[in-house]
Amino acid sequence: MSKKVRRLVIKDIEKCVGCGMCMYACSRRKGEAGIDASGILAVSLSGFERGATVIFCRACVEAPCAQVCPTGAMRVREGGGVIYHETDCIGCGNCIDACTIHAIFRRSDGKPAVCVHCGYCADYCPHGVLAYEEVEPESFRRVIV
Amino acid sequence: MLTKVLYIDLSRYRYWTENRKDLFEEWLGGTGVAVQLMKENMDPKTEPFDEESTVVFAVGPLNAAYPLASKTVAMFKSPLTGNLGESHAGGRTSTSIANAGYGAIVIKGKSKKPIYIVVNNDKVHFRDARVIWGIEDSLIVARIIAENEGGRGIRSVMRIGGAGEKLVRYACVTTETYRHFGRLGLGAVLGSKNVKAVVVIGRGSRKVQDRKLYREVYDEIFKLATESDAMKKYHLLGTAVNVKPLNEKRGLPVMNLKKTSYEYAENLSGESLAEIIGRRVACSHCPVACIHIATLRLPYENEPYFYKTLMLSYDYEPIYALGTMLGMKTREDFLKVLYRVEAYALDAMTTGVCLAWATEATERGIISERETIVKLEFGNSEAYSKAVEYIVHQPNEFYTILAQGVEKASEVYGGKEFALAFGGNEMPGYHTGYAAHIGYSIGLRHSHLDNAGYSYDQKVESYPEPEELVKTLMKEEQWRQILSSLVVCFFARGIYKPEIVCRALKPVGIEIEESELKKLGEKIYFEKLRLKKAMGFDAKKLRLPDRIFETETPHGKLNRDYAKRAIDYFAKIVESC
Structure with missing residues (x-):
């Protein structure tokens, strides 16, 4: 059996109300009031009458973002996802383009904002959409739980 | 601190920014700053639809920094009252x-052709809106712009619908499908400027001065919001929870306030x-x-097993x-009319009061189907849906006048005694006692949320002298100038008390004592009142509709002399300021 890892997981995506408390938590952790450094985004689904959802890194084991990084700033993390080394990053944006679900965001300084699965935001999700849990690698990547 | 002001001149398709640290340091933000920007950028005598008419959107030091600080203040000259216009909306307005x-x-200014404005961080784009001008459903407009x-x-995506294009004086601006700059006709002002929408895209942050304190205060507010009872009402049934108790207490306006208890209240309850x-x-x-x-869920008219x-x-x-107010018997009938009102982006409150007046005027024979085209009768949702369309399209003189509000309509056709407007703004949903009606009258936006008289009525057993009541309502309104300068949601007023506001301001760079904060609220209030006066407000002309003295409240029937004394007292304050 593979080693368990802690990751930010979706408990029930249909419960998302689009409040974005997670986005604000992410930048607040970095000492900012706002969303510039946030690696998670709350969106409506073609308007709020169709509901809302959150977008963040799915912690791929074969991470396209890391594969296209020319400087090795975006490195695959054991158990899935990436570790981002900001000082190595030239801000080329390849990682942003490579992510199929558009889960890497561009900060105002041009560098990427990506979820590192620290779990800080989960404590601020008021409606049970997000949780920070010890999971089997890969198993948590199902959206239906 | 957020101190940058973006100026957009539609007449020249130009934009620029200025650092207005001076304004934000003195007046916080939101209402406080908006009043000053209105004073600087518009002659108070300018007519609402003139090219020189100005619209201000303002946020404050707590927006995007703390939870429940989710409102934006819009300030403009109201085409409905011809006086100060101010309305607040949530959605993503303030964070963006x-x-x-x-x-x-x-x-400022006026576009020659239909456009929509896109503010994308530091850039502003003027987009051609000729193709989407004429699309009356505000939801469709937003879907196209979003694509x-x-x-x-x-x-x-703050946009107008058909009502704003057709300059209905109570057209609203809708944002994120479900939130509105609802009252006093901002939609018509944007319509008069040929602006279909104002889109604001914002990704950014500001550094806080004390990370530890910021997180501490944030967590305290978050806990109060999610674990205490402070937000319970809104979290559970929402404001609709009011229907049943107001009906039981006889404070619920029914059928143009002919009565205050309603046999179908249960069907329309939260x-x-x-x-x-x-x-x-x-x-x-x-x-x-x-x-x-x-x-x-509605079936297609002609096809079985098809639903929208x-x-x-x-x-x-x-x-x-x-x-x-329209005597609806079922929630479905109510929702059908609401759908029309939302699609055209009208202020639901004013529209309902206008139609209720028109229905009673029909009953009394003051007007007939010659004016209304459809027969208006309480409870008939189909007729009301049609009438909503007529308010927007104005196919005859009657609807052109009804599109200017109930004050104007009753001036032309009569029926003033049951035309429910205060300071030119249609009545909110509380016939709870003196404080509600005096509150609507003296509130600087003529909104129930200015000073929450309706809440005072529901707590008090006997009333003080009218002068005292006015002082109490004014004091509440003065504190609320702080809330709308921060800008926090009024629903969160139980959380954002003076003490916690002072602590929340510190990490975002503002040091202020509680007593200074309260004084600032008073100062903003009087600045706004002076602006209102300069725009032509005369408190001596405030009219109290006869109807409010005829229909039972939870405190029995109201006495005209008491109300008059209160208004007279307020008029003196206005005169001397």
Whole structure:
């Protein structure tokens, strides 16, 4: 059996109300009031009458973002996802383009904002959409739980 | 601190920014700063639809920094009252503006052709809107703009519908489908400027001065919002919870306030509507998610087994205005009319009061189907849906006049004694006692939320001298100038008390004592009152409709002399300021 890892997981995506408390938590952790450094985004689904959802890194084991990084700033993390080394990053944006679900965001300084699965935001999700849990690698990547 | 002001000149298609640290340091933000920007950028005698008419959107130091600080203040000259216009909306308005780096946006001038404005962080684009001008459903307008523009999740699409284009004096501006700059006709002002929408896309942050303190105060507010009872009402049934108790206490206006208790109140109650909630959504950066969305499933007219499902947000005020005031018997009938009102982007409250007046005027024979085209009768949702369309399209003189509000309509056709407007703004849904009506009259926006007289009525057993009541209501309104300068949601007033506001301001760079904060509220209030005066407000001309003295309240029938003394006292204050 593979080693368990802690990751930010979706408990029930249909419960998302689009409040974005997670986005604000992410930048607040970095000492900012706002969303510039946030690696998670709350969106409506073609308007709020169709509901809302959150977008963040799915912690791929074969991470396209890391594969296209020319400087090795975006490195695959054991158990899935990436570790981002900001000082190595030239801000080329390849990682942003490579992510199929558009889960890497561009900060105002041009560098990427990506979820590192620290779990800080989960404590601020008021409606049970997000949780920070010890999971089997890969198993948590199902959206239906 | 957010101190940058974005100026947009539609007459020259130019924009620029200025650092207005001076304004934000003295007046916080929101209402406080908007009053000053109005003074600087518009002659108070300018007519609402003149080219020189100015619109200000302002946020404050707590927006995008703390939860429940999710509101934006819009200030303008109201085409409905001809006086100061101010309305507040949530959605993503305030977070988008703040994250784009602005404390306020000032829109001046008039576009020659239909456009929509896109503010994308530090850039402003003037987009051709000729193709979408004429699309009357504000939801469709937003879907098209959303497809054209970037910024998914971090943008606010503030748009008008058919009502704003046709200059209905109570056209609203809708944002994020379910929130509105509802009252006093901002939609018509944008329509007069040929502006179909203002889109703001904002991604950014500001550094806080004390990270530890910031997180501490944030967590305290978050806990109060999610674990205490402070937001419970809004978190559970929402404002619609008011229907049943107001009906029981006889404070619920029914059929143009001919009565205050209603045999069908149960059907229109928060409990009843909760049975058909399809989902809940939230304003940006608010954990409460008070937006209750009902599903209205309607069959196609001619095809069996085909349905469309409309998702409509409701609150107490639309239930009152388009439900009980219009004598609706079922929630479906109410929702059908609400759908029309939302699509055209009209103020639900004013529309309901106008139609209720027109119905009673029909009953009394003052007007007939010659004017109304459809026969208006309480409870007839089909007729009201049609009438809503006529208010927008104005096919005859009557509807052209009704599109200017109930004050104007009753001036032309009579029936003033049952025309329910205060300071030119149609009545909110509380016939709870003196404080409600005096509150609407003396409130600087003529809104129930200015000073919450309706809440005072429900707590008090006997009334003080009228002068004392006016002082109490003014004091509440003065504190609320602080809330709307921060800008926090009034629903969170139980959380944002003076002490916690002072602590929350510290990490964002503002040191202020509680006593200074309260004084500032008073100062902003009087600045706003002086601006209102300069725009032509005369408190001596405030009219109290006869109807409010005829219909039972929870405190019995109201005495005209008491109310008159209160208004006279207020008029003296206005005169001397």
